[in-house]
Amino acid sequence: MLKVEGISRRYGDLTVVDKLSFTVNEGEFVALLGPSGCGKSTSLKMIAGLEMPDEGAIELDGRDITQLSPGERKLAMVFQSYALFPHLKVEENIIFGLQARKVSKDEQKRRLDSVVELVGLGDHLQKKPGQLSGGQCQRVALARAIVAQAKLCLMDEPLSNLDAKLRNEMRTEIRALQQRLGMSVIYVTHDQVEAMSMADRIVLMNDGKIEQIDVPKALYNNPQTIFTAQFIGSPPMNIIGSGKNRLGIRPEHIEISDKGMPANVVSCDYHGADTIVLADVGAAGEDQKLVKIRYPGHAMFEAQQRLLIRWDSGNEHRFPN
C-alpha cells in the first residue's frame, strides 16, 4: 500500500536518512525502531510531507505522493507532543480536519460519536486540552487521527510522554484499536518493547540506514547484524570472541551449571523475577571479557565467586561479517 523507495535527507554534509526503502501493507502495523538520532522521525516527516526528501520516491496506493503537500496526502498523524490546539474544545480538536476538508455536518457528528465511544472520551468533549491529563490528551490525539479515516496513520513516539503504567495500558489499547479498525500504521519509537509488542513488522534503523526489516520474532531469533543483536533484547546479547570466531549468546540462554566455561562473578543486579549476573569469562591474567547472565529468581553471588556456565549450541548466533 505504502511504498518508500530510496528516500534520503541531508542537512549540509550530514546525511540523516540514507536511501531508506520499505513497504507497508494494508492493515499492517509497522514500527520504525532505532536509537535517538537514527533518522526515524525525519523519515516519518518525509512520509507525512512535512519534509521533502532529497532523493527517492514515496508511493501511496500506486500514486506518487512525493511532491504532494501534507494536506493533499490525506494521512493522519499522532505527534509526540499530541499537538492539540489549546484554545479549542476536545470536540473541536477532533473534528478540526473534517471541517477543513468540508465533510458534511451530519457526517462530522456521526464520526465524532463513533470515535468518542472507541477511545472513551465521552465526558470530556466540552473541555479544553489544558484541563485533561496526559493520558486523556493522548486519547484526543488518537481520536483526531482515527476520525479522519485516513489510509495510513503515522505515529511519532506517541507514548513517550506518559508514565510507565499508562504507557503499557495505551500500548495494548492502540494495538487493539488498530486491529479492530484494520488501520495501516507506521509507528516511530526508540523503545524496543513497544515495537516488539505492537508491530507486525519492524524496520530497525541505525545511523540513517536500515539494519533489518523483519517480524519481531525473527528480529529477536535471527539478527543479521551485531547492531540488531545488541539493540533487540534486554540486557543486550553477549558477543564473545572476535573475528571469525565471534559468536553471540543472549543472557537468557546462558545457564549456571556444574560444568562448562569458567566465569568469575563481578556483580549481581536483582530485578525481582530474575537476577542479572555480570561475570568475567576472560582467562586468568587476560583482559576482562564481560558477559551478562539472566538467572531466574533471586541469586546473590559473591564477587569473585567462580561459576561454570553453559548454553545450547542451538542458541548461538553467528554474524557474516
Place this chain on the structure above:
Amino acid sequence: MFSRFNLKAWLLLLPALSFLIAFTHWPTLKTIWRSFTWAKSDVAPSQFVGVENYQILVDDPIFWKVIENNFWYALGTVPTSIALAIIMALWVNSKIHCTSLLRLAFFTPTILPMITVANIWLFFYSPNIGLFNQLLGLVGIEGPNWLGDPDIALSSLMVMTVWKEAGFFMIFYLAALQTLSPDLFDAAKLEGASTWRIFRKITFPLLMPTTLFVLINAILNAFKLVDHLFILTKGGPNNESNLLLYYIYETAFSFLDSYYAATLTVVMLATLALIALVQIFVLDRRIHYR
C-alpha cells in the same frame, strides 16, 4: 489584622509605593481637585467653583474638535498598525533568508525618538522640497500640501504614526509566535487546513492575549503620543490635526489656564480608564490563556 508578616510586606512595597503615590496618585487627586476650582490670576487664591469648568468644557467647540480628531486618529492608526504588525511578524517568523535584517528593518522606526521621526517625516511631507512631492513631481503630479491642507493633515499624521508603531507591535507578535509549537501547525497542515484557515482558526486565536495587550497599548498611545505635533503641525491648520493631549498642553502652558487644563486632563483620564476596563473585562473572557 496587621501581623508582623503584613508589616514586612508593606515595608518591602514602600519604596515603589512612595514613588507611585508621589508621582502618580497624588498628582491625579490634585488634578481632580483643581478641575473644580478657579482663580482670576496666578497669584490670586483659587476658589471652589463646582462644575463650572465642566460647563465651559461642554460649550468649548475646540474640545469637541480634538475629541473627534482623537477618535479618528485612534480608529485610523490602531487597527492598521496591529494588522501590519501581525503581517510583518508572520513574515519574519517564516523560513526565509535574511530574517534578522528584515526584523531590524521593521524595528528601526521604534528605536527612533518620536521627535526624530517627526523631523524625518517633516522632510518627506514638505510642500515643495519634500520627498513625496518631489517623487510625485517626477511623474507629473503636483502633490498636496500634506501638513497644511486641513483635509489631509490628520491623515498625514496617521500614516507616520502607523509607520512608527507597527514595528514595535511586531516585536510582541514575533515573541508570541515563537512560543507556539511548530507541531500545531504541522498537525493543522496534515489535516488539510489551508494557510488562511490555519491563520484564522489557530494562529490568530492563539495570538489573542498579545492582541489584547497590544490593543490597549495602541489605544493609549493614540492619546499619549503627541510629540510629533510639536514638529509637524502644532495642531493646525485651525485645530484640524489637534489632539486632546496637545490641546491640554496648549491650555496649560501657552494659554496658562491650568484650571481648565486640569478639567481636560480629568476627562482624558476617565476616557482612558474606561477603555482599559472595557478591554480587560469584555475581551478577557473570550481569550484563551495558557
